[in-house]
Amino acid sequence: MLRDFRSTDAEAIVRVALAAFAEFEPHYSDWPLFTTHVAKMPELSKAGEIIVAEESGEIVGAVAYVGPQAPKPAFFDPAWPVIRMLVVDPAARGKGIGRQLTEECVRRAERDQSPVIALHTTTIMTVALPMYLRMGFVRVRDAPDILGVPYAVYAKSLA
Template structure:
């Protein structure tokens, strides 16, 4: 079940985010700094909409949808809505939760009348990146490395008039 974030979700979202990124520890040059930044995920509710995935009343995933007019990193076109910090608890992977969260961001972009939606990710995300590519995201530019890990910006064109035809 997907729902909107509530303030009392913060601790659970931080736990899920840190668990989701734990496998990537060897790749980042400053793991304590990286995890401190991951723990700031609830702050994305200030500029965007956090969507929470629940399974049996337990938070198992989350993502932030940041609209076109909201503040975002400079490597994104300011007119693009973006997807930030898609996380799924490792114990809940393989249930299409990441895809459902991404599709909800696409629905919100449609609601907002966006022509594109963007995200940034890295090749070390060997599950997320292929999922985004299958969903039609295309690499458009390299983004700054994060603590020694290469990232790139991916965009999906949204042509709502052609959906279903």
């Protein structure tokens, strides 16, 4: 079940985010610094909408949808809505939760009458990136590296 974030969800989504990113620890040059940024996921609710996935009353995934014109990193077109920090608890993977969260972001972009939605990701995310490509996202340009890991911007046309 998907629903909108409540402030009482903050601790649970940080736990899920840290668990979701744990497998990538060897790739980042400063893992402690990276995890401080991951732990700030609830703060994305200030600029966007966080959507959580629940299963049996437990939060098993989350994503932030940052709408058109809302503040976002400079490597994105400011008019584009973006998907930020898609995370799924490793114990809940393989159930389509990431896809459902992404589809909900696409619905919100359509609600906002945007002709495109974007995200940034990296090739080390060997489950997420192929999913985005299957869903119609295409690589647009490089994004700044994050602690030694190359990232790129991907966009999906909604027109």
